[in-house]
Amino acid sequence: MRTGPQQWFFDTWSAFYDLAPVQWATYWPVHDAIVAALRGRDATRILDVGCGTGQLSARLARERPQARITGCDFSAGMLRHAAARTDAVGWVRGDACGLPFRDRSFDAVVSTEAFHWFPDQQRAADELFRVVAPGGVALVALVNTPARFVADGIHAASRLAGEPFRWPTSADMRALFENAGFAVSAQTRIFRLPGGLLLPPVLTCAVRPAGSRHQPATDHPPPLGGYRH
Ligand SMILES: C[S@@+](CC[C@H](N)C(=O)[O-])C[C@H]1O[C@@H](n2cnc3c(N)ncnc32)[C@H](O)[C@@H]1O
Structure with a gap:
């Protein structure tokens, strides 16, 4: 059985993704949180994983002209929409569960409203760890459910609907990133109306400790309903 969403689903979605009300209500608050969290960080190589139509990547390229941004x-x-937006960003087609980048090649990796779609969340966290340099940071923002049973219920419903995703709890996010080798330094709730009152996005800030080495994980729990968390 297929474990993750299909690319055509996102290809279709991309046609109306940039509508201002959609962006205002859903994506800009989390983009703001990432931009604020990066402020003051000396990150010159930044990767945006699950960059979508490139709104955040393009904003980072505008605000940090010295940096090399990859979406x-x-x-x-x-x-296609991202590439039409700007050529100040390097656009790369690739899967979050097997990123097409060398080890330690970024100072910061960011991801907004995408991690819940990755069918193997532990592998995705491992991949973020692999590509970020020691001392670098992963900033990952998405809805965190208040309890595991809520996550399980929504996951089951999304499978029935044919496009499975899993919103983790904040404890799940901490465990995923600590298993990967990160030190989680903060988990901050992001204010977003109206749905965010019930299901708030949370920014997890995870630092790859200086001097740490990448160790491909072998002892993760087996997939649960196609999702590892
Ligand atoms: C809801 S959009 C968010 C886009 C963008 N980060 C933003 O905040 O506007 C989720 C994105 O994740 C991408 N995505 C889903 N699964 C993926 C995977 N396994 N690897 C890479 N990208 C993926 C989708 O194609 C889509 O562009």
């Missing part, structure tokens, strides 16, 4: 997504449709 990565597995949907060709999303990347």
Whole structure:
């Protein structure tokens, strides 16, 4: 059985993704949180995983002209819109569970409203760890459910709907990133109306300790309903 969403689903979605009300209500608050969290950090190589139509990557390129920004997504449709937006970003097609980048090649990796779609969340966290340099940071923002049973219920419903995703709890996010080798330094709730009152996005800030080495994990729990968390 297929464990993750299909690329065509996102290719289709990309056509109306940039509508201002959609962006205002859903994506800009989390983008603001990432931009604020990066402020003061000396990150010159930044990767945006699941970059979609490239709104955040392009904003980072505008605000940090000295930095090299890379946006990565597995949907060709999303990347077409991204490429039309700006050539100040390097757009790369790739899967979050097997990133097409060398070890330790970024100072910061960011991801907004995408991690819940990755079908193997532990592998995705491992990949973020692998590509970020020691001392670098992963900033990952998405809805965190208040309890595991809520996460399980929404996951089951999304499977029935044919496009499975899993919103983790904050404890799940901490465990995923600590298993990968990160030190989680903060988990901050992001204010967003109206749905964010019930299901708030949370920014997890995870630092790859200086001097740490990448160790491919072998002892993760087996997939649960196609999702590892
Ligand atoms: C809801 S959009 C968020 C886009 C963007 N980060 C933003 O905040 O506007 C989720 C994105 O994740 C991408 N995505 C989903 N699964 C993926 C995977 N396994 N690897 C790479 N990208 C993926 C989708 O194509 C889509 O562009």
